[in-house]
Amino acid sequence: MAESEGRGGSRITRLTGPDDEPRTGATGRESRHPLGGDSLAELKVVGIGGGGSNAVDRMIEEHVQGVDFIAVNTDAQALVRSSAPTRIRVGDKATRGLGSGGQPSLGQKAAEESMDEIREAVEGADMVFIAAGMGGGTGTGGAPVVADVARESGALTVGVVTRPFDFEGSTRARYAEEGIRQLQERVDTLVMIPNQQLLAVADPKMSVTEAFALADDVLRQGIQGVSDLITQPGLINLDFNDVRAVMTExxxxxxxxxxxxxxxxxxxxxxxxxxxxxxxxxxxxxxxxxxxxxxxxxxxxxxxxxxxxxxxxxxxxxxxxxxxxxxxxxxxxxxxxxxxxxxxxTGAAEARPTRRRTSRVSSSPVVRELDFSSRSRESSExxxxxxxxxxxxxx
Known part of the structure; x- marks a missing residue:
């Protein structure tokens, strides 16, 4: 395991193999296309916050192939438990490794503080998935920052997020709505999963822990449903350009x-x-x-x-x-x-900023202050x- 210190004290941890070479992908080996050779498209999944990191762990458990996994969190203890080959602890100055306390504004500051490390992690990706649970602090506030960095690099950027259960309260619901609005302006495509509707198909005796685990797995399925189209072999193959044609803007x-x-x-x-x-x-x-x-x-x-x-x-x-x-x-x-x-x-796409294709190593700010006020927005699931x-x- 190799750990390096980024600017502002952020930590980037990469798991390594027996020859001390960086490991990527679900199996700890370099990502390979199932038909052999290197994948023609480089796919990366960034799980930010608790829900996003859990989704990354679920994908690794399911042996999803051809994808590089990155866990981003303010909570140092949560990162230690993560299975992701690349783990980034963000916002050491803002949170001191103790989490964001459910405050999206603090999650945003933490991600902004560590933008250089996030930029380095997504470098070279053709497609970046951003997984997060909306309504908390790190995922809600940090996901739009990650999206800005990913799109700045020129990657096709897809958000896959969950909206909170009703029992999580009105404050988290309000934060989630604003976080979704901010993220939708910054990604090419946004897939939203309504946690509350999971209860309609779940066992009435399901525990709270099981409900959250179910939500994490649906988040995983949302990402895998897209990545498999690119990475899995077929008689009639879909490739990255097919996906890009449908999902860009x-x-x-x-x-x-x-x-x-x-x-x-x-x-x-x-x-x-x-x-x-x-x-x-x-x-x-x-x-x-x-x-x-x-x-x-x-x-x-x-x-x-x-x-x-x-x-x-x-x-x-x-x-x-x-x-x-x-x-x-x-x-x-x-x-x-x-x-x-x-x-x-059509309105969402027209309002979205033009894709930037500036230098991948640009250090200029790409994020504006997020407004987690009482604004409400109806979102499709x-x-x-x-x-x-x-x-x-x-x-």
Whole structure:
């Protein structure tokens, strides 16, 4: 393990292998494309705050491939427990390693204090995912800072965040709404996951601890649903340019996952994904859609085309629809579809600042003061992954 001290006393910790070489990716080895060789696109996930760092740990536990993981936190003890190969302790001056006390303004200052270290960590990325739980201090205040740094570097920047449960109180809800508003202005695409709606499909006897763990796993699934489209091999491959075409400057995203088996499995999987009672945003009017069909060797082009046609009719007539297929021997008799639809909000994209392509090592400030006042904003949510519905129905 190697630890270096950045400007302002921030700590960057990188786990190392037996030859003292930096480790990246879920398995502690250099990220490799599943088909062999280096991945053509460099993907990085920055988990900031407690919820974001937990999502990173879940992805590592699930052996997600082809992605570099970075945990960012003000809480030194939480970072020690993190499995991320790269861990950045931010805001030593602002918080002295003790956390942000649930104050987004302090989380923002901590992230700003350590912008050089964050910039170094995301250096060279083609795509940066920012995972955070909205409503707390570090994630809410720090995520927009990370987004500014990532976009300044020229990376495609995608936020995947959760909104708090109702039982967490009105203050956290207010902080979350403002944090979401600030983050949405700074990312290409923002996937929002409503924690409260998880309770509608969860076991009524679920404990508070289990509820938060479930939220962390959904956050993980939201990121993996995109990264797998790029990193996993398929008969019809989707690559980074396909994802970029759909997610650049796209505003709010809808993500859905469905799985079915039997004669009409493809259409049933699509209907399962698109017709969930938990879905607050209709796919009608989507201008960009990514589809990934995963099935066994018995998957046919006819059924894939039939399912894709359903999505085509639900989206904007001139929507950019791209689909790929992945053959998985373990999926014999079953089919899973991942749908990512974007381009619902034109206003958000128009208000977003022009992407900066300045020097990667620029030290100039890129963040303005965040306003965590009582402002309220209605935000759209995304689909809850289908595997959660199946898990809850089985309890």
């Amino acid at each position: 796209s505003g709010t995203a809808l993500m859905a996952i469905g799985e079915a088996q039997g004669e009409d499995r493809a259409t049933e999987a699509i209907q399962q994904a698109l017709n969930s009672p938990l879905l607050d945003v209709s796919m009608d009017g989507a201008r960009g859609v990514l589809l990934n069909f995963t099935g066994g060797p018995d998957m046919t082009l006819h059924e894939v085309n039939e399912a894709a046609d359903i999505v085509s009719k639900a989206a904007e007539p001139n929507a950019n629809i791209i689909f790929g297929t992945v053959i998985d021997e373990a999926m014999e008799g079953r089919l899973q579809v991942t749908v990512i639809a974007t381009g619902f909000q 995304v689909e809850i992954p289908a595997f959660l519905r199946r898990r809850s129905e089985g309890h």
